[in-house]
């Protein structure tokens with residue numbers, strides 16, 4: 001098995017020669033300079049990340065949905081019963097969730113990974129059991145995970161990324177399922193960015209005003225109890241263990257694993273954004289391999305993306321998770337790369353260039 005340490009050591013930043021070649025190539029394509037807006041930056045980033053220009057078209061895509069439960073659920077931060085995590089795993093495996101519909105739309109495969117569901121799941125095609133624990137402890141009373149559990153979940157994510165790439169995936173999309181995980185996401189975002197709980201905590205699956213007030217208080221307690229109110233005082237791995245979920249750790253590992261293989265990773269919503277903060281704390285160059293698929297309606301997501309310096313491709317007020325927003329961005333990322341292969345240059349097409 002490839003360890004966290006080996007994975008981090010293998011991650012390289014964007015290759016400057018490939019970046020320069022991609023920019024130069026874009027200048028020669030039969031379109032006004034800059035006319036593809038953000039997609040031009042995506043193509044340049046893909047080239048740098050792959051260390052080759054033009055960059056490979058990142059297809060096919062594979063979605064991994066990491067499922068886990070949360071001790072903080074006991075604090076009444078989600079209107080949904082914890083069993084929904086497990087029930088939704090069944091729904092993903094039966095092909096009945098939104099993520100399945102979107103995956104079919106973009107031709108992505110779906111792998112469900114149990115990293116911490118609070119029940120034993122029956123073996124099923126499409127399900128990988130990489131269970132680290134039966135859910136986390138309550139982050140508002142102490143550390144949600146031990147350091148060892150966080151590392152084991154990171155390594156479960158790394159192994160998943162490697163397996164999917166081995167099976168042929170050329171783009172990885174992050175997905176999550178874990179009732180109460182927007183609370184852990186908010187706590188991670190506050191701890192990594194120094195923002196107040198009220199700024200990063202949202203309504204998740206749709207909590208009422210009273211529950212939102214309690215949720216903010218629970219996030220604040222989690223930060224205080226775990227000594228995370230002072231930004232920069234605690235190493236990233238310890239922050240992840242203190243207030244993260246097993247799926248957050250696994251997603252962070254999945255991102256690191258993809259980056260270590262130079263396979264681009266499309267990030268989904270607020271859970272992925274908070275996991276990316278942890279991944280970037282462990283290996284800052286990992287961000288060169290990430291594309292922010294979308295911006296979720298959850299307020300902490302914008303905070304996380306701003307801190308990471310990532311620009312989301314799609315903004316549709318989605319607030320679902322599962323990988324849905326990441327999947328929708330996949331055709332855009334492929335289109336950005338395809339331009340670099342298929343569009344003619346001014347020379348090859350005999351198109352006159354701008355006069356001044």
Ligand SMILES: Cc1cc2ncn([C@H]3O[C@H](COP(=O)(O)O)[C@@H](O)[C@H]3O)c2cc1C
Nearest residue numbers: 078176177178179180181182204205320321
């Ligand atoms: C039926 C259902 C399907 C979902 N699919 C994703 N989530 C999303 O909602 C949960 C987080 O929200 P909160 O923190 O408010 O519990 C996560 O499981 C996330 O994946 C779902 C939630 C539900 C109820």
Ligand SMILES: O=C(O)c1cccnc1
Nearest residue numbers: 204269270296319320321
């Ligand atoms: O941003 C997300 O991914 C999200 C938002 C609300 C609930 N679940 C997930």
